[in-house]
Amino acid sequence: MSFKVNDNVTWVGKVDWELRKFHGEELSTHKGSTYNSYLVRGKEKTALIDTVWRPFAEEFVSNLKKEIDLNEIDYIVANHAEIDHSGSLPDLLREIPNTPVFCSKAGIKSLSGHYHQDWNFQPVKTGDKLDLGGKELVFIEAKMLHWPDSMFCYLTEDNLLFPNDAFGQHYASEHMFNDLVDQDELYREAIKYYANILTPFSSMVTAKIKEVVGLELPVDMICPSHGVIWRSDPLQIVNKYMEWADNYQENQVTLIYDTMWEGTRRAAEAVAAGIKEANDAITIKLYNAGRTDTNDIITEIFKSKGIVVGSPTINKGVLHSIAALMEMAKGLNFKQKKASAFGCYGWSGESAKLVSEMLDQAGFELINKDGLKMLWNPDEEAIAAAKAYGREIGSALS
Numbered sequence: 413m414s415f416k417v418n419d420n421v422t423w424v425g426k427v428d429w430e431l432r433k434f435h436g437e438e439l440s441t442h443k444g445s446t447y448n449s450y451l452v453r454g455k456e457k458t459a460l461i462d463t464v465w466r467p468f469a470e471e472f473v474s475n476l477k478k479e480i481d482l483n484e485i486d487y488i489v490a491n492h493a494e495i496d497h498s499g500s501l502p503d504l505l506r507e508i509p510n511t512p513v514f515c516s517k518a519g520i521k522s523l524s525g526h527y528h529q530d531w532n533f534q535p536v537k538t539g540d541k542l543d544l545g546g547k548e549l550v551f552i553e554a555k556m557l558h559w560p561d562s563m564f565c566y567l568t569e570d571n572l573l574f575p576n577d578a579f580g581q582h583y584a585s586e587h588m589f590n591d592l593v594d595q596d597e598l599y600r601e602a603i604k605y606y607a608n609i610l611t612p613f614s615s616m617v618t619a620k621i622k623e624v625v626g627l628e629l630p631v632d633m634i635c636p637s638h639g640v641i642w643r644s645d646p647l648q649i650v651n652k653y654m655e656w657a658d659n660y661q662e663n664q665v666t667l668i669y670d671t672m673w674e675g676t677r678r679a680a681e682a683v684a685a686g687i688k689e690a691n692d693a694i695t696i697k698l699y700n701a702g703r704t705d706t707n708d709i710i711t712e713i714f715k716s717k718g719i720v721v722g723s724p725t726i727n728k729g730v731l732h733s734i735a736a737l738m739e740m741a742k743g744l745n746f747k748q749k750k751a752s753a754f755g756c757y758g759w760s761g762e763s764a765k766l767v768s769e770m771l772d773q774a775g776f777e778l779i780n781k782d783g784l785k786m787l788w789n790p791d792e793e794a795i796a797a798a799k800a801y802g803r804e805i806g807s808a809l810s
């Protein structure tokens with residue numbers, strides 16, 4: 413499959429309908445993904461922007477040969493060294509070994525670290541230009557969006573921005589343009605992508621968008637490296653990123669728990685009922701972390717102004733689904749979100765305190781620093797206490 417993005421740019425990537433996990437097993441991709449590679453033809457020179465993930469390298473090179481004689485590719489641009497975009501470079505450069513590879517300085521380190529090849533690297537920095545004849549590719553470094561080497565490039569005359577991972581979605585589609593796909597699906601994947609990948613870099617997202625907007629470049633399309641191309645009102649996703657990067661929250665509280673014998677589940681439901689009594693306007697969502705996709709929960713945390721996390725005590729600790737979730741949340745460095753902990757126990761009873769400490773270390777503002785401990789399976793009195801705890805949380809989130 414290939415298709416024309418416009419008269420001068422052809423998409424030569426790969427739609428990966430099967431992908432269900434990304435970054436090893438770390439990130440769920442329920443809707444698959446795409447690895448977008450673009451062939452850009454000027455009047456005199458032709459450039460290839462990025463390649464596709466390593467398992468598809470042979471297919472990629474074979475398809476590319478149907479599109480162009482590889483010897484007519486004058487330049488390769490590696491906007492980002494991560495394997496999903498650079499993984500076909502070894503196969504491609506085996507065929508056209510001296511082709512210059514334009515990337516950031518950090519890109520040379522990353523690409524060399526991955527592939528250990530003596531390629532013809534050409535380091536570029538913000539403002540450097542590559543003349544294709546009648547149009548230029550202008551480079552814009554985008555350090556830590558989301559790797560040190562990440563880079564955007566912009567095609568003059570055609571007014572296309574190639575921002576690599578930024579503005580992407582893990583979303584396989586035959587349509588490949590934002591106006592042709594289901595908008596709910598598109599935005600569900602776009603916000604999940606932001607929440608799980610870009611949250612820690614939000615201050616840099618804001619600064620980079622302001623920098624690029626300040627260049628006053630006309631943008632007809634935004635061509636990311638995953639998912640669909642934004643051609644209809646392309647700045648809509650830029651505006652969304654500005655919202656998401658600004659400590660985004662909706663009027664939502666998310667209760668996340670795991671449970672062994674239903675005690676902590678019953679407590680969660682009682683806490684939720686208490687929140688509703690005190691704050692009827694807030695959206696309340698409950699997830700059993702042991703039974704729910706972790707990245708989907710992370711997306712719900714991203715959308716929340718507060719979270720309530722519960723685990724029973726086991727072996728003086730917490731259930732591993734909660735520990736894993738808290739580790740992921742700590743790395744994502746959420747800001748301006750409130751939180752509280754709870755949990756049942758039979759004898760030693762450390763879990764509520766431990767979850768409170770995890771929430772604190774992950775940067776959440778504790779509503780109640782001790783959390784709620786409940787002995788054995790909660791009786792009526794304990795359920796009433798959980799409701800009261802919920803009311804305290806509901807009021808704090810008003």
Ligand code: FEO
Nearest residue numbers: 492494496577637
């Ligand atoms: Fe899509 Fe950072 O790789």
